[in-house]
Structures are given as C-alpha cells and as structure tokens.
Amino acid sequence: MLLIYFYFFSVSVKLKLICSHQPIIALAGDDVILPCHLEPATNATFSKVVWTKPGLDPKYIHVHQHGPMLYSQNPSYSNRTRLFVNELAHGNISLKIFGVNISDTGQYWCFLPPIQAEVPVQLIVGSVSTPVIKVISNTSETLVLGCESKGWYPEPELLWLDTEGKILSAGPTETVGGPDDLYTVSSRVTVEKRHSNNITCRVQQRNINQTRETQIHVSGRKVYEKLLY
Numbered sequence: 001m002l003l004i005y006f007y008f009f010s011v012s013v014k015l016k017l018i019c020s021h022q023p024i025i026a027l028a029g030d031d032v033i034l035p036c037h038l039e040p041a042t043n044a045t046f047s048k049v050v051w052t053k054p055g056l057d058p059k060y061i062h063v064h065q066h067g068p069m070l071y072s073q074n075p076s077y078s079n080r081t082r083l084f085v086n087e088l089a090h091g092n093i094s095l096k097i098f099g100v101n102i103s104d105t106g107q108y109w110c111f112l113p114p115i116q117a118e119v120p121v122q123l124i125v126g127s128v129s130t131p132v133i134k135v136i137s138n139t140s141e142t143l144v145l146g147c148e149s150k151g152w153y154p155e156p157e158l159l160w161l162d163t164e165g166k167i168l169s170a171g172p173t174e175t176v177g178g179p180d181d182l183y184t185v186s187s188r189v190t191v192e193k194r195h196s197n198n199i200t201c202r203v204q205q206r207n208i209n210q211t212r213e214t215q216i217h218v219s220g221r222k223v224y225e226k227l228l229y
C-alpha cells in the first residue's frame with residue numbers, strides 16, 4: 001500500500017487529470033456519467049477521489065477513500081452515485097449519477113488529492129414534453145389555434161410552421177415558470193383556410209438539443225364548401 005502511494009507521488013509530475021470539456025447533457029430521470037481519467041493511465045485504486053458540487057452544503061457528492069470517512073455526503077446524492085471500482089485500476093475515475101433531476105444541473109469538480117489536481121465537468125439536465133394544439137376558433141375563413149407545452153427546462157422556444165416548414169408569424173410566446181423550475185410555453189396563431197395545410201407547433205431547446213412537435217391538419221375552404229353541397 002505504501003509502495004503504491006510512493007509510485008503515485010513519484011510520477012505525479014507527469015500525471016494529468018482529464019475530464020470532459022463538453023458539457024454532459026441529459027434528461028430528467030436519466031443515469032449520467034461524468035467522465036474523468038488519468039493520463040497516462042495509472043492505478044488509482046488506492047487513491048482518494050473526491051467529487052464535489054460547489055454551492056451545495058455539504059458540497060461532497062462522492063468520496064472514495066480507504067480508512068475513516070471524514071466527509072459527509074450531500075443527502076440529495078445519497079445512494080445515487082458511484083465510481084467504476086473495476087475501472088479505477090486503469091485510471092478511470094468517472095462518476096456515475098443515477099436518476100438525475102433538473103436541480104442536479106451545474107458544475108461538478110473532480111479532485112485527486114495525491115496530485116493536487118481539480119478539474120470541472122458541467123452537467124445540464126433538461127426536461128421536455130410534447131406540445132398540445134387546441135382549436136380556439138374555427139370560422140369559414142380562419143382558424144385560431146393555440147399551442148401549449150408544459151414541463152420544460154431550460155426555457156424553450158416555440159415556433160409555428162406551415163406545410164413547407166416555413167415559420168408562421170404568430171402571437172407572442174407566453175412563458176410561465178412554475179415553483180418546480182419548469183417552464184410552460186404557449187402561443188396562438190391565426191391560419192387562413194385558403195389552402196389545406198398541415199400546421200406544426202414546435203417547441204425546442206438548443207442547449208439540450210431537444211425538439212418536440214405536434215401537427216394539426218387544416219382542410220382548405222374549398223374542401224369545406226364542397227362538403228356543404
């Protein structure tokens with residue numbers, strides 16, 4: 001054991017702790033891996049590894065060490081984290097978090113005391129839902145449609161598109177943030193019934209690369225008039 005520590009310290013000049021530069025993106029409920037490893041690959045089985053999330057109290061998310069535990073883990077991560085114990089021998093000190101929630105969004109730090117290296121990894125946890133289209137008014141000339149989508153994080157944008165995928169000019173998007181940090185967006189559009197058309201309500205969030213959409217078919221007025229005769 002002492003020899004192993006000696007080895008760790010003696011090569012510490014050349015050892016690098018590398019973590020993902022890209023933010024890790026997930027949806028609520030997913031299991032995620034925050035990737036970090038040692039270069040060159042070094043057996044970290046007996047090294048202390050400390051994962052923290054500054055801003056939390058206590059800030060400790062996961063602590064791997066031998067001997068008495070001197071850190072208290074943040075209770076909201078209790079039973080939700082683990083290192084890949086068989087991978088530690090190959091210098092892989094990635095952290096797995098089970099069942100992430102949007103409140104897990106933020107910057108995590110991986111700290112390796114033997115080489116005094118501390119490197120951040122960004123986690124973004126999003127939440128999405130499918131929009132719902134309702135007919136608000138339906139006259140012989142025009143149709144007013146409303147679209148609503150609840151339960152988004154971060155705040156998304158809402159677009160109305162026609163059959164060709166062209167953006168329709170619509171009323172302003174109303175955004176409401178709930179106490180659970182989730183956003184509800186809604187908007188209305190007026191469509192003329194000259195031609196038949198497939199109108200799409202698209203809700204998207206670029207930071208989490210997520211799009212959800214719903215389509216409604218609008219029959220052209222001619223079709224509608226024919227039906228009357």
Ligand SMILES: *[C@@H]1O[C@H](CO)[C@@H](O)[C@H](O)[C@H]1NC(C)=O
Binds near residue numbers: 078079
């Ligand atoms: C931890 O997780 C295990 C397996 O999912 C479960 O059986 C156990 O009850 C959990 N403990 C706590 C304190 O949540």
Ligand SMILES: *[C@@H]1O[C@H](CO)[C@@H](O)[C@H](O)[C@H]1NC(C)=O
Binds near residue numbers: 004
């Ligand atoms: C890593 O170190 C542990 C603890 O001494 C040892 O049991 C294991 O065989 C080592 N693994 C490798 C791949 O060197």
Ligand SMILES: *[C@@H]1O[C@H](CO)[C@@H](O)[C@H](O)[C@H]1NC(C)=O
Binds near residue numbers: 036087092093094
């Ligand atoms: C570390 O181990 C995890 C789980 O096996 C794996 O998904 C990840 O790709 C590994 N990372 C590296 C750098 O080997």
Ligand SMILES: *[C@@H]1O[C@H](CO)[C@@H](O)[C@H](O)[C@H]1NC(C)=O
Binds near residue numbers: 102103179180
């Ligand atoms: C998820 O996060 C929200 C907002 O921070 C919080 O209100 C909710 O209690 C969390 N849910 C769980 C299961 O932790």
Ligand SMILES: *[C@@H]1O[C@H](CO)[C@@H](O)[C@H](O)[C@H]1NC(C)=O
Binds near residue numbers: 138143218224
């Ligand atoms: C509008 O009303 C007409 C006549 O009742 C009906 O045929 C049509 O399906 C309605 N359009 C929508 C989008 O509900």
Ligand SMILES: *[C@@H]1O[C@H](CO)[C@@H](O)[C@H](O)[C@H]1NC(C)=O
Binds near residue numbers: 196198217
């Ligand atoms: C609207 O969508 C339906 C089903 O996807 C398709 O059959 C129809 O041709 C589309 N109408 C127009 C005007 O593009």
Ligand SMILES: *[C@@H]1O[C@H](CO)[C@@H](O)[C@H](O)[C@H]1NC(C)=O
Binds near residue numbers: 209
């Ligand atoms: C975004 O999502 C699409 C579809 O799921 C995927 O093809 C694309 O590679 C993703 N882009 C990024 C930057 O993750």
